[in-house]
Every structure is written in structure tokens, then in C-alpha cells.
Amino acid sequence: MAIKIQDVSYNYGHEDVIKKINLDFVPGQLVSLVGPNGAGKTTLLKLISGVLEPASGQIHIYDQLSENLSHKERALLISLVPQNPNLPLEMGITDFIMLGRNPHLKLLQWESAADFKIAQESIDLTEIDHLIQRKLGEVSGGERQRIMLALAMTQRSPIMLLDEPTSNLDISHQTKVMSLIKKIHDQKSNDGATILAIHDLNIAAQFSDRVILFSEGIVAVDGTPEEVLTKNNIEAIYGSEVSIIPHPEHGSPLIIS
Amino acid sequence: MKPLESTGDRDLLSAYTYPWKKILIGIFITAACALSAVAIGSVYIPAFSIFSILFSKLFFFQGSDHLTPSSHTIIWDIRFPRVVLALLVGASLGISGATYQGLFKNPLADPYLIGVASGASLGATLVFLTGLPFTYGYFSLLPVASFCGGLAAVYIAYLISHNSGDTQLSTLLLAGLAIGAFATAITGILMLRSDPDLRPLLSWLMGGFIRAQWNHSILMIPYMAVGTIFILGYSRILNTMQLEEYYSESLGVDVEKTKRVLIISATLMTSAAVSFSGLIGFVGLIAPHVIRLLWGTDYRTILPLSGIAGAAFLVLADLTARTIISPVELPVGIITALVGSPFFVYLLLKSKRTIENGY
Numbered sequence: 113m114a115i116k117i118q119d120v121s122y123n124y125g126h127e128d129v130i131k132k133i134n135l136d137f138v139p140g141q142l143v144s145l146v147g148p149n150g151a152g153k154t155t156l157l158k159l160i161s162g163v164l165e166p167a168s169g170q171i172h173i174y175d176q177l178s179e180n181l182s183h184k185e186r187a188l189l190i191s192l193v194p195q196n197p198n199l200p201l202e203m204g205i206t207d208f209i210m211l212g213r214n215p216h217l218k219l220l221q222w223e224s225a226a227d228f229k230i231a232q233e234s235i236d237l238t239e240i241d242h243l244i245q246r247k248l249g250e251v252s253g254g255e256r257q258r259i260m261l262a263l264a265m266t267q268r269s270p271i272m273l274l275d276e277p278t279s280n281l282d283i284s285h286q287t288k289v290m291s292l293i294k295k296i297h298d299q300k301s302n303d304g305a306t307i308l309a310i311h312d313l314n315i316a317a318q319f320s321d322r323v324i325l326f327s328e329g330i331v332a333v334d335g336t337p338e339e340v341l342t343k344n345n346i347e348a349i350y351g352s353e354v355s356i357i358p359h360p361e362h363g364s365p366l367i368i369s
Numbered sequence: 370m371k372p373l374e375s376t377g378d379r380d381l382l383s384a385y386t387y388p389w390k391k392i393l394i395g396i397f398i399t400a401a402c403a404l405s406a407v408a409i410g411s412v413y414i415p416a417f418s419i420f421s422i423l424f425s426k427l428f429f430f431q432g433s434d435h436l437t438p439s440s441h442t443i444i445w446d447i448r449f450p451r452v453v454l455a456l457l458v459g460a461s462l463g464i465s466g467a468t469y470q471g472l473f474k475n476p477l478a479d480p481y482l483i484g485v486a487s488g489a490s491l492g493a494t495l496v497f498l499t500g501l502p503f504t505y506g507y508f509s510l511l512p513v514a515s516f517c518g519g520l521a522a523v524y525i526a527y528l529i530s531h532n533s534g535d536t537q538l539s540t541l542l543l544a545g546l547a548i549g550a551f552a553t554a555i556t557g558i559l560m561l562r563s564d565p566d567l568r569p570l571l572s573w574l575m576g577g578f579i580r581a582q583w584n585h586s587i588l589m590i591p592y593m594a595v596g597t598i599f600i601l602g603y604s605r606i607l608n609t610m611q612l613e614e615y616y617s618e619s620l621g622v623d624v625e626k627t628k629r630v631l632i633i634s635a636t637l638m639t640s641a642a643v644s645f646s647g648l649i650g651f652v653g654l655i656a657p658h659v660i661r662l663l664w665g666t667d668y669r670t671i672l673p674l675s676g677i678a679g680a681a682f683l684v685l686a687d688l689t690a691r692t693i694i695s696p697v698e699l700p701v702g703i704i705t706a707l708v709g710s711p712f713f714v715y716l717l718l719k720s721k722r723t724i725e726n727g728y
Contacts, residue, residue, distance in 0.1 A: 138560050152693075163615045187621030194619075200611040202475070203666045215621030220602060267620070 113175070114139045114271055114305040116159060120169035122155055128157045131329040132169065139270075139303040143293065144316035146309075146340075147326030148350055153309040154195075154275055156326075160307070161192045161273050173271070187215035193257075195275040201249030205259055209234060210247055212266030212289065234265035237299070238292060253287035254291035254313050265296055270304040272296070276309060278315060317341050317364040319342070325349060341365040388670045395677035402681045403456060403576040406688040407448045411695060412588050414444055414526040451581040454589070454645060455687045455701075456680040457577075459652055461593050461678020465635035466653020467602050467671050469659075471607045472631055473542060476661075476716055479515040485543055486650075489643040491552040491559075492518020497565050509588045513526030516592075523636050532533075544704040571703045576649035576702025578687050587647045592641035598673060599634040605625060607668040651703045651709020652686075656679035658716065 113255075114234070115137040122130040130152045130274060134154040143152035147175070158164040160171060171178040173189050181189070181259050191212070213227040235241055238258045243251055245350060251259065256275060256287060264272055278286040297306040310316050316323050325333040327349045333340045348353050352369060359366045398464050422444050437632050462480060469485075471477040480486045490512040530540035606627055609617050614624045641650070657671055658677035664670050683701070686708070690701040 161619055163618070183618050183623050184621040187619060190619070191468060192616070192619035194613075194616055197613050197616050200666065202661075207608065207665075207667060211612070211620055214606075214609050217605070219606070222605060 113137070113343060114303070115171070115307075117160075118170045118172075119155075120156075120171060121131040122152075122159060122164060122167050129329050130159065130166075132347060134327075135324065135331065135334070137305050137307065139305055140309075141321040142297045142306045142319065143322045143324065144308055144310050144320040145324050146311065146313055146316050147332070149311070151326035151327075152329045153326050155218075156292075157273050157275055157307065157309045160271075161190055162186050171366040175203040176216060184215050186238060187267065187269065189269050190271045190273060191267040193260050193264045193272070193274040194278060195277075197260075199248045199256070201247060203254045204244075205240070205246055205247050205251070206231070208259065209244075209262050209266050212268075213269060214264045215269075230268065231262075231266045237265065237296065238262040253280050254282075257281065257285070257289050261289070261292060261296065261297065262263065270300065270305070272300075274304045274306070274308040276310060278310065278312060288317045290315055291363060294319050313341055313346070313367045314359075317366070318359065318362055337364055341367060385610060386478055388664075388674065391664065391670065392415075392482070392673055392677065393673055395681075399456070399677055399681040399684070400636045401511055401516045402684050402688075406455075406684050407444060408494040409692060410448060412443055412444070414438065414448075419444060422627075438721060446583075450586060451578045451687070452684055453583075453586045454581040455578050455684045456591060457586055457589050457600045458642040458646045458649065459656075459680040459683025460676040461589075461596070461638040461679075462649065462652040462683070463656035463677070464600055464672055465638040465642075466679070467657035467668070467675040468607070468631050468635040468654055468712075469513055469653070471610060471671075472628060472635075476658060476719075477654070477713070479651060480635070481648060481650040481653070482549070483545030484526060484547070484552065485519045485639050486643050487549035487556070488522025488563045489515035489519035489522050490648055491556045491638040492516070492521075492640070492646045496561055498559055509587055509644070511644035512588065512592050512641045515644040518552070519636045519640040519643070520549050520633065522552055522630055527632070532702065538655060545625060550629075551660040573634075576647040577690070577698070578646060578702040579698060581645075588665060589641050590621055590647055591691055592637050596634040596638035597642075597676070599630055599636075603631055604672045605630070607672070617682070618654070647700075647702065649705055652683055652707045654716070655679075655705075656682055 113136055115135075117133055117135040117137075120130060120133050121128060123172065129150070130289070133152075145156060155164065159166055160173075160178075162169070162181070162183075173181065173186070174195040176185075209231050210223055210227065212229070213223050216227070217223065223359050225257050226246065230310060235244060237336075239259050240255065242261055243255055243259065248256070248259070261277075264274075274293065278289055281289060293306065293308070297304070300306075319329050320337055322335065323337050324331055331347055333345050343354060346367060355368045357368065358363050358364070377663055395424050404416065404419060407419050408416055422441065423553055426445065466479050467481060469483060471714060472478075473483075493511050494513040495518075496510050499589070524543065526544035529544040609620055609622045610624070610627060612620070617624050639653075658674040660671050660674045661676055664674070686704040687701045690699040690704045691701065693704075
């Protein structure tokens, strides 16, 4: 099991945002967490990545209790692509991507040629070769997302978590970034897992092996995109009428409001 | 795949190389500044005599017979100790300034603007006023008291801004400012209520090297060395700390531990500088920024070179302070403030623009 979540709850003040959730993530799957705003999908991502600690319950990462992992041990297992972080705009893009090697280096150890080779592979896959001379402040939103993916890839951790990777991107970049995430996922060995929190149901439907629909801090429905993204489920949870037709190319559910 | 062009002195596929060349050039320029500072003054000493004394002292050989005892005294007992102390203080302020800036992700952080130096000078003032003898051979109470004062200032600021396991860095700066003002006020009250004989302390607080002795440099070196070793050891991690804290943690950095190590080390260096030279502002602001302008954002380059740049800047500032309206000596803090304040305004305007653009 890549990630095992047992009876996990979390609250902001008096408001329970995650209510006794149980979930297992098996290796090899690309999983989308979907649900209305405030349903708890981003909070769950933060609990898995260790940014937040559960109020109760336990999270195991590859059979190790998450709270016992050091930052370094966790970083070797999980890479994170956050949503719209503040980045140091003056930093060079190569320098930024090389930060992904940090969990593999000791305090006084610096990046070796092998580390640069790994970064180069990430740069090739994310097709940002033409950007590496620039600074973080000198790229567009779509390029920035690809650079953050290259950083996470350079970390070489089996699990990758992504928080709204396509928000703020236009439709062509949404598809580009999602195809890239899929490509990174497929390139990983079979014991890896990719989990994304995403509000766009059509993207979730098209790219995921499994979709988990959240509603008010609990798992409402969990299964393949076809099982989860049905007219009844979506109308019940989002409270608005939708039509669903098969995607003309992929056959995945296409939700039309 | 198209071939990679070289970025500065490295290309992507080769490992990071330590900036030895830049460091050597920097040391050479700084040494030239230092020797000019020894040569220039109310009595001009030719470069040959300086080298002759330097070599005779370094290698215990008798080569300075042609010098009059008075020029020997001027060089070895007055100017050299002063220049060497300015070098050490400048380097400490440069390195600690760069460290605070990296930690607080704020180019405006300077040991004197975030309250550390004021806390340190309050600590030192307390020692002065108790009338305790503040040196015991090669041990001095002053840096220890300054360190306690500086650390207390930065710790209180840290507690104020420490919120749910995370330190709010902008709050830390503002809290530092308030604590610095408070410490300065207390120092002022203590001095007004003190014995008039101790009032010369006031000129010490203005910052300067007028009373510099060899002894001061020797006392300062251990504090400086310890701080420098820890800070340079953490220089690669400081690069990772430029991201938001949760992002650095996701890259395996123990953010709270790194902050503790670096704040204590930088405060140690600042306090040692304050206890032997008083309050000298803006060195820790200017030196790292010049290096950043020249060579980018990698702290492995910024930290050592900020130390070298700080040393050169402070030696030149001190030279200016004692020669510009000779025979009257200005406190060196006035010179650094004259250069530093416009520079601060420039940085403020620049970072305001960057903030408006998203960060």
C-alpha cells in the first residue's frame, strides 16, 4: 500500500473539514480528489504531505507512520507541487530545479554530476530546455507549472501530490500540463502513485484511474471516473443540474452544466 | 536536445564549483584596501615600510631597523589593529546580514534594522555600567553580554511572530524593529543615569574603531569563526529556504532547526562585532546586495563574498571617517549611514515594485 489513511480527522477551529476518513491508495494509480470548494480535498493533500497533522487518526506512507518520518525521509517518499506558491523571482530556473535533490544530499554535500543528470532528465521530459537560462520571474503561468513539475520529478520520490495543477491555466496549457503529469506518472515504476486535488471534473474524468468525490469532509463516492462522475452523484453533491455525455475521443464522462 | 550554453561559470550538466576564483580576487582587492588604509593618515607611511614591518612580525625576522620607533608604533600599534578590527567587523556584519536576509527572505534585513544590534549594545552597556572588568586575559565579558542581549532581542521577536508552528517573517521584522527601538531607549536611560565618567560610552555607541587594539581582534576571532563555520555549512540549505516554508519542508528541510542554527550563528557574529565597534549600520545591507547584483542568488556564493565585501567596505568607510576632516575623526557609523540610507531607500523602492509584481 502506498498510502493508508485510517480514521483521519482534521479541523480548523471548531469546523471539521475532514471527518474520520478511511482511504487506501494502491501503487500505480493516478487518483483525482474532487468535490465542491471546502469539501476537504486540499486539506487531505496537506495531511498526506505532512504540511498539516491529523487531529486524530493515522496516516501510513509505505507502512511507515507518517508522523514518525523526518522531513527528509518524507521528502524521499513524497514530492509536492503546491498551488500558486510565492516563488523567489530572482532565482535561476536551474537552481530552482536542483533544489529537488536536497533530500538526497547531506548537509555538507553538494550536487554532483549525477544530480545534474537527473535534473536534465526532468528538464527534457517537461520540455523546458529553452527556459533554463531564465529566472523564475521571467516565465508564464504554464511554464511555471512545468518548472514546478520538473522540480518535483527531480526529487525522484515514488508519490507525487499536486494541488490544483491546472488552475489559472488556459485550456491549451491545462491539457499540456495534465498530459505531462500523466507522462510523469506512467514513467514511474509501478510502486509510485500520483494524487491530485482538482476542481475540474472533466480533467479528472479524462486523466485519472480513480476518482474520489468528497463532500463536506467525507468520501461520498470512490471508484473509476465512470462509476463516480454520474449525473446522480454530481447533482446530489454539487446541487446543480448537469448532463453527461461520453467524450467523443476518449469515451470518458464529459460533464456539461 | 540542443547543446547547453554555459550560465556564468557553470553549465547545467557540471556540478556546482565553489567560487574560489571570486573569493581570491575579493581577498586581493580587500587586502589592497587594507594596505592603503594602513598607509594613509596624518603621517604617510610608504608601502615598503608597511611590508617590512608586516614580514618582520609574521616571520620574526629583523628587517625594520631603518624605521623610526614612532612610525613603527603608528603602523603596528595604531593603524594595523584598527584596520584588522575593521576587516573582522565588516566581514561579520556582511555574513550575518546576508544570513538574516536569506532567512527572512527580505533584502532589507540588516542586523541593525531588526533589533539584534540594539539588543546586543544594551547587553554590552549593562557590562560597562556595572563597572565589572570586562576582559580577563583573552576572555572578555563584552561579547558574551552582547550575545545574550542580541539573542534575547531576536528571541522575543521570534516568539511574537511565532504562530502555530510557523514564523511569520514580515512580523518578525516589524517586531525586531520595535524591540530594537525599546533596547535603544533603555540604553539611553541607563547612560543618562550613569556616572558622567562613563559618558564616553556614547561615542562607542556611535560606532567606531578609534580605540581599536590587537586584543580586540584576538578576542573577536573565536566568535566570528564559530558563526562563519555554521553559516557556511548551511549555505546550500539557505538556498532551499528561499521557498515558502511548507515548500522547503516538502524538499526535506528541517525549517525550524535551520532557522535556529542560522539565527544563533548570525546573532553571535553581530554581537561580537557590536561589542568591539559599537553600532555600525548598513554594512550588512550593502555588502550582500552588491554581491547579489553581481553574481545572483546562490547563497554558497553570496555568503563568503558578502563577508569579503563587508570587510573591504568597512575598511574604506573607516579610512574616510578618519581622514575626511582630519584631524577630527568622524564615527564610522556616520559614513556607513550616509552611504547606506540612500541605498536602503533604493532597495525599498525596488522591493516594493517586486511585491506589487507578486512576491
